[in-house]
């Protein structure tokens with residue numbers, strides 16, 4: 157139960173179920189309980205029948221669901237499934253839609269566990285897809301047994317497509333627990349030479365190969381999903397998937413950037429001794445998925461609302477060029493600080509950037525400048541005023557930037573980054589939205605951090621840096 161404290165804050169299994177109570181309430185569960193040497197009632201987690209009894213009992217007790225789970229198929233663990241549903245609730249709340257939510261569960265399995273929980277808990281309408289004939293039959297029976305036919309439709313689909321067969325109408329979201337492994341070999345840690353020292357899994361593992369193994373593993377499976385989403389774009393508001401291995405995240409996030417999603421969000425699902433990950437993306441710009449707090453962080457940080465920091469340049473005279481001039485100056489300022497500008501939207505009197513900093517480049521700037529000048533004067537190497545090449549290599553960030561001075565069509569000189577490469581494994585230090593607005597002939601700059609767990613001091617320091625370097629008299 158090492159990671160239960162990081163479970164989603166609304167997950168009812170944060171406090172582990174009391175086996176004694178459960179046994180008293182459900183006699184069919186009691187027969188699987190054993191006394192351990194300390195006299196505590198326990199379950200044999202290596203026995204698939206015990207795992208199934210626990211999952212079935214929790215679904216009965218907490219969701220009034222009666223679910224058939226064939227022993228030769230994947231036995232769903234309920235705390236993890238609930239973590240995913242709760243995260244979807246958080247993501248959907250960003251869209252503003254509260255009722256008549258419609259979703260697709262790709263690969264629902266024999267239990268049809270996600271649609272059953274989603275529709276009994278939230279009254280969501282679900283289309284559940286599956287390729288395996290036996291699983292389709294069992295899933296349909298489970299829907300019928302729980303009288304949820306009006307909310308859940310099980311569809312037998314073709315292996316070739318993940319969404320296209322069913323995403324004919326519009327949906328609010330899609331979800332997926334993909335086969336995680338690329339080969340049977342990967343399944344058993346003992347087969348993999350690299351992992352011979354790994355302990356045996358604590359839980360019994362029971363599933364058919366097709367449920368958990370797919371050619372190319374989860375990266376290829378989710379790559380297909382991302383590529384299909386690129387074609388369907390706004391047909392589905394939020395695309396999402398579970399990820400079984402952390403190292404699958406970097407290539408998939410890279411692909412999301414390449415297909416130019418409007419925003420994406422990742423989550424960590426912690427339960428018992430297992431961690432899984434979630435990835436969600438959208439092609440809508442009316443909501444920002446980055447605003448969704450990672451459930452494992454929300455579980456441990458107190459949630460107090462944060463206000464954006466505001467700098468109003470009141471003394472300047474606003475003309476047609478003002479917004480553009482400030483835009484150029486701010487872009488140069490962020491680029492000089494080695495920050496990454498992810499998205500820029502420009503509308504009439506408003507400009508918005510998403511800014512990402514990977515290291516603290518804004519503190520002690522004067523000292524850094526003096527050191528740079530000293531190094532430059534000592535240097536005998538090539539130094540060209542127009543093109544400055546610098547290669548900064550540190551343990552975490554590899555950044556290659558070629559800065560060029562150019563004039564735009566309005567004759568305003570600016571610096572332009574030609575190439576900025578940041579390793580996908582590097583975690584941002586701070587991500588913030590920067591808004592420039594012209595309101596009542598005043599320019600207002602507003603910055604707001606996206607993740608609640610970032611150090612708020614950084615935002616204050618960055619705002620101070622902006623104030624020091626963007627003086628009204630210089631506009």
Ligand SMILES: C[S@@+](CC[C@H](N)C(=O)[O-])C[C@H]1O[C@@H](n2cnc3c(N)ncnc32)[C@H](O)[C@@H]1O
Nearest residue numbers: 232263264265285286287288315333334335367
């Ligand atoms: C890891 S299991 C997940 C089962 C269930 N959703 C759960 O969480 O317990 C993956 C499921 O996806 C199904 N599947 C594989 N490829 C599929 C495809 N192209 N379309 C729909 N389902 C697929 C498999 O048959 C399997 O039942």
